[in-house]
Amino acid sequence: MKYLLSATALIGLLAAPAVSQSNLEKLGAFKVTGTKDHTYIDQKAPEADSIREVLKGISLPAGFKIELYALVPDARHMAMAPQGTVLFVGTKKSKVWAVMDRNRDRVADEVKDFAPSLEFDIPNGVAFTKDGFLYIAERNRLMLYPAAEFFHESPDVVAVPIVPQGELIPVEEESYNHTARVIKVGPDDKLYVSLGQPFNVAPEEKAELYKETGIGGIIRMDRDGSNREVYTYGVRNSVGHDFHPETGELWWTDNQVDGMGDDIPPGELNRQTEKGQHFGHPWFGGGTVRTNEYAGQEVPVDVVHPAVETIAHAADLGMTFYTGKMFPAKYKNAIFSAQHGSWNRTEPAGARVMVTFIDDEGNATMEPFAEGWIDENGEYDGRPVDVAQMKDGSLLVSDDFANAIYRISYSE
Template identity: 75%
Template sequence: MKHLLSSIAALALMAGLGHAQGANVPDNLDKLSNFQSTGVTDFTFIEQSGAYADGIKKTLEGITLPAGFKIGLYAVVPDARHMAVGPQGVVTFVGTRKDKVWSVTDRNKDRVADEVKDFAPSLKFSIPNGPCFSKDGFLYIAEQNRVLLFPAAEFFYESPDVAAFNLVAQGDLIPEEQESFNHTARVCDIGPDGKIYISLGQPFNVAPKENLELNTKWGIGGIIRMNTDGTGREVYTYGVRNSVGQDFHPETGDLWWTDNQVDGMGDDIPPGELNHQTEAGQHFGHPWYGGGSVRTNEYKGEEVPVDVVMPAVETVAHAADLGMTFYTGKMFPAHYKNAIFSAQHGSWNRTDPVGARVMVTHIAEDGTATMEPFAEGWIDENGEYLGRPVDVAQLRDGSILVSDDLAGAIYRIWYEGN
């Protein structure tokens, strides 16, 4: 605790720097950065029982899983997107594409949430899709055009007022004139190097030529990294269309990430992607490639001016591969160790919908990767979505959580086999 408090005190000194970076920083962030009360006292609590929860449980009866696995409703969480499980195992923070971050608590440890309420209700969030934790308990939330730091979120979340600071001030993540309603769901992770990695989807279906220089400079349509005090920003990944899922291999430390590919080229092309990055500065093909080796119509006749790393796995077109995590728990059978569990959100522009399932990817010793369905059944026989999985996270007991922004829920998957 002494180390934690000294870290918070040091971050308080950063508050002044954050304020100087933008005049439009909300007043309540100023107050929280200086450990002042905001006057906000009320939380929004989400009912966890009743007809709505029962309806979700009914849907889960139709989900198919490998033998020995079970799925159940963990929490009702409106608009649930990406998740960050606290290192202490106390609370899970859940982002949204709206203006809320939710805290989800299982107080009696029966592996079903008892309480869901909004986190830091005195703050005004803008698309706080991407929460992530450092191992020492610092919570980061990547928004549309800002990254906030909460140095003791698991300690303070019970109060409406929490210690909060700018890591990247409003308007400094991307140029303000590049803000868009499209492809703004950021995700973040802390890498083995201790730096924070943040995805920056580019807003167009295919990035126009006049934007390429700006995109390269800022890392728009890429993944950036920086020190956890906000310094040392650099572009780590180029040629990304819109990545909304990433994680680091537990043994090699390599970055793996999903990418959503170009729309409007047909039902079956281009493929989605699961990518494997081995060093800084690699390029993954956009906008010259729409997905895999399929060239975009806009750049089809041009010579590709960069060396392109092709995907480790090509996924079914338009399934919308989103959140992912490497499995490091001990609950599942041994062959799932270091496998990737990922969510396919489901297609929106395909004649027959695909996706809406959880996938598992096994990586062989030679590095080749093979993806297959793990949990499916959220598209019924009428082609209607019963749910749309977004992200996968792991609890300390080795079970996994799956978020669903259509149903407004988080599911838990566990293993009961031999």
């Protein structure tokens, strides 16, 4: 049986009991689970027309246009398969979506859940290796799906726990806050996974545990989960990172401390040049602004301050370096990043796509690229989360408020 659901109708389905975790053992033994059906999202649902109306008001540089690519419930971080046949989209709920453009018209015509025989727990982070292995980072697990680009057609897939359930972080540290992991494959062919710490400002009694486990940092490991180490320290909650195509340096966004006012502290785009660097949390709330909780303390570490300070509370999330050929030459190796939008600022800020240009010395300058998702009443019409590149050089932007993915293209 084939189910066709609108994004709105899916809310009730997501609240239903999850599939038994024992299915993972069956899949590991190459056995069927008995799961027969996928859930399909109706791409002609009425909300598609409403989203297209909103997109008419989005401003972009000359020559660029933005269009609706797909209706995808709770769309968060994205990973395009190496052959370009399917886009995998994570969520902060219990689904991972497989998005396909079968007729190659640059608009998705099929969106279905990936691996419905498995239970997912906040599968926000998705990433592909160059040779076609899909990794999905959940709240407290890291999974590998070999050949997912082709096996996704079946409800049952090959699934391998790289970091088993309960071992990404200590179980007692599991939280409902700052749990959206991001994963990328580095130029060293290792996995880099962000582990946001759950507090507004991390308390002193957690310092040693977090330093040891990498909570409040970015960890690195081999593709089989071995040789785990903490690569980055002093992170509050990073939900976006990528590697410079030429230098291999790790750049990442960070969401900064709340409750200090509308205009401080700034958000961050950071540049990391070597393993073990410390970026200031919890002594700094964002940029060079000290946190109230640690204001009187001497900072015991050497701190690397951000490459770019962004507007306070705009919630800088997913990012990618542009390596395509569709856009003008000035955008080569620039960073495109999503500002999700503020949740507690008196005047809302963010809800846009930014572009950051980096000069030969590594100096970075950020400016708006696509904006207009905050209307004249100060209400959100969309909240961008992540940016991913298609093989033709166009960009995809996910939006977990509008339950959509947009495509930005360029022509002279």
